[in-house]
Amino acid sequence: MHIIIIGCGRVGSQLAQILSQEGHNIVIVDKNPASFKRLGPDFNGISINGIGFDPDILKRAGIERADALAAVTNGDNSNIMASQIAKRIYNVPRVITRIYDPLRADIYKKFGLNTISTTTIVAQIFRSALLKESSKLEFSIGEDLGLIEYKAKEEAKPKGD
Amino acid sequence: MYVLIVGGGKVGDSLARTLTQSGYDVALVEKEESFAKKIAENLDKGLVISGDGCDPAKLEDAGITRAQVVAAVTGDDEDNLIICQLARDTFGVPRVIARVNNPRNENTFQKLGIDTVSSTTIITKLIEEEATIGDIFTLLALKRGKLSIIEAILKPKTGAAGKAIKDLKLPPESILATIIRGSQIIFPRGDTVLQADDSVIALSTIDQEKALREALLGKE
Numbered sequence: 001m002h003i004i005i006i007g008c009g010r011v012g013s014q015l016a017q018i019l020s021q022e023g024h025n026i027v028i029v030d031k032n033p034a035s036f037k038r039l040g041p042d043f044n045g046i047s048i049n050g051i052g053f054d055p056d057i058l059k060r061a062g063i064e065r066a067d068a069l070a071a072v073t074n075g076d077n078s079n080i081m082a083s084q085i086a087k088r089i090y091n092v093p094r095v096i097t098r099i100y101d102p103l104r105a106d107i108y109k110k111f112g113l114n115t116i117s118t119t120t121i122v123a124q125i126f127r128s129a130l131l132k133e134s135s136k137l138e139f140s141i142g143e144d145l146g147l148i149e150y151k152a153k154e155e156a157k158p159k160g161d
Numbered sequence: 162m163y164v165l166i167v168g169g170g171k172v173g174d175s176l177a178r179t180l181t182q183s184g185y186d187v188a189l190v191e192k193e194e195s196f197a198k199k200i201a202e203n204l205d206k207g208l209v210i211s212g213d214g215c216d217p218a219k220l221e222d223a224g225i226t227r228a229q230v231v232a233a234v235t236g237d238d239e240d241n242l243i244i245c246q247l248a249r250d251t252f253g254v255p256r257v258i259a260r261v262n263n264p265r266n267e268n269t270f271q272k273l274g275i276d277t278v279s280s281t282t283i284i285t286k287l288i289e290e291e292a293t294i295g296d297i298f299t300l301l302a303l304k305r306g307k308l309s310i311i312e313a314i315l316k317p318k319t320g321a322a323g324k325a326i327k328d329l330k331l332p333p334e335s336i337l338a339t340i341i342r343g344s345q346i347i348f349p350r351g352d353t354v355l356q357a358d359d360s361v362i363a364l365s366t367i368d369q370e371k372a373l374r375e376a377l378l379g380k381e
Contacts, residue, residue, distance in 0.1 A: 053239060055265060077215055077239040081269070084242075089272050103217055104243075107251055 004029065004061045004092075006052035006082045007073030011098065011118075013038035015070060020045045027061040030073075053082040058090070068094040076101050083113050162186065165228040165254075167214035167244045168235035169196045172260060172280075174203075176232060181207050188223040190214040192235075215243050217251060225252045234260040238270075245275045297374050300362070310338070310364050313377045317357035320379035327351035332372035335365035 001024045005012050008030035016028045016039060026045030030036065033049045050057035052073060063069070069086040071079035076099045086092040097115045099105035105117035162185050166173050169191025177189045177200065187207035191197040197211035212219040214235065225231065231254045233244035241259040248254040261267050261279040270277045283302065301310040315322045321329055326337060326349050340347040341360040347353060355361070365373045 053266070053269070054263075055269060075239065077237070077243045081239040081242050084273055085269055089269070101216070104215070107217065107247065111246070111250060 001025065001067040002062060002065055003027075004058070004063060004066050004069040004086075006030075006069065006071040006079065007098075008032075008035040008038060008047070009072065009074060010038070012070070012072045015072065016045060017043055029057060029061055052078055053085055055085070058082070058085060063090045063092065066090070066092050068092065068096075070096045070098075072098045074100075076104055080104070080108055080113065087113065162230065163188070163224065163228045164230045164232065165190070165220070165223055165225055165248075167191075167220075167231065167233045168241075168260070169193070169200050169209075170234070170236055172234040173232075174200050176234060177204055177207060177209075181205055188228075190219055190223050215240055215247070217247055220244075220247060220252065225254065228252075228254050230254070230256045230258070232258045232260070236262055238262050238266045242266075242270060242273065242275060246273075249275075296378060297370065308364070308366055309370070310362065311370065311373070313361045313363070313374065315355055315357050315359045315361060316378060320375075321355045321361070321377045322357040322359070323354070325352050325354050329376050331376050332365070332369035334369045335363055335373045338362045338364055 003019055003024050003026055005016050005026060005028045008016070008028050012028060012030070013035070016026050020026045020043055027048060028036070028039070028045060029048045029050060029052045031049070031051055036047045039047065048057060048061055052071065063086060066086070069083065069092050071082045073079055079097050079099060083095050083097040087095045095114060097108065097113050099108065099115045099117050100119050102117045102120045105115040105120070109115045164180055164185050164187050166177055166187065166189045169189055173189060173191065177187050180187050181204060188210065189200060189207065190210045190212060191200065192211070192213055194211045197209050201209035208223065210219065210223050212222070214220065214233070225248060228248070231245065231248035233241035235241055238261055241261070245257040245259045249257045257275065259270055259275050259277050261270055261277045262281070264279050264282045267277055267279055267282065296313065298312045299309045300312055303309060331337070337349050339362040340349050340353065340355065341362065342356065361377055363373060
């Protein structure tokens with residue numbers, strides 16, 4: 001797959017490395033050229049220095065033939081804008097947007113973006129870890145994927161066992 | 162009318178003042194507290210809130226639910242886009258306008274259905290016009306520089322001088338509005354015959370200004 005990643009921070013660089021190792025064609029975009037150091041020597045994709053929602057940069061990244069795009073910069077609005085360009089102007093089949101602000105993540109989910117609010121996810125993981133209770137960890141990833149974790153209890157055994 | 166401005170830089174500040182002076186109800190949201198304070202001190206009336214205008218809660222504080230117009234004029238295009246989308250799609254504001262700082266983003270905004278104003282583009286177009294069409298004066302640029310009211314002074318024996326308007330080859334996206342002949346104001350009809358030194362006021366799209374120039378002043 002031809003995958004574009006916007007933002008080469010900790011998440012973006014790791015995502016790029018994983019996908020690249022799996023054999024995907026990766027183009028990663030970041031406005032700060034120094035951030036590409038995070039990719040390490042084994043990364044064999046393309047890195048482009050520039051603004052992730054600049055139409056010229058996206059064209060250079062091959063958005064017209066991209067199968068997927070992940071917007072993972074630390075700017076919610078930059079991620080939203082880049083994702084909308086990918087989804088609504090270039091019809092990229094799979095677009096995932098990281099949004100820190102849970103409220104904006106919900107709003108843009110309603111507008112049709114596949115948003116992931118890492119803030120909510122991390123907060124829920126912390127909550128479960130702190131309370132050590134029979135945890136129920138629940139969040140959705142995009143529109144068609146979710147994760148629920150239940151810790152089994154003794155008394156939760158089905159009847160008759 | 163209640164107008165909400167997001168962004169308290171030079172554009173937001175002067176917009177808030179102009180609109181307040183024209184009698185509009187104005188609220189302004191600015192991220193930087195010191196900027197917000199300064200604007201509040203200089204503004205006769207109206208509400209100034211310090212906070213992130215991309216935060217729906219802040220927009221609600223600023224009364225977005227009763228705003229008829231939202232103008233997003235921050236220095237960041239991505240913020241202006243999101244503010245306008247929140248205003249229109251979440252809060253149902255009837256009219257939203259975004260300032261586009263980088264003209265390269267103008268196309269993106271248009272494709273996403275957000276009206277834009279780009280001062281860079283307007284200024285560029287006006288300069289281009291001045292440079293290419295010297296003897297036609299732009300009196301007023303409309304539709305963000307796409308349409309303009311122009312004035313041309315006819316030269317003797319060339320172009321339209323001595324001809325009836327119905328015999329001119331005027332480009333389709335243009336119209337002659339008025340002819341000023343000395344102290345006389347003439348509203349042109351098809352059989353009006355133009356004369357040298359007539360000042361012709363016309364409305365034209367930028368694209369057709371060259372053709373209009375040729376029809377009125379002849380080929381260079």
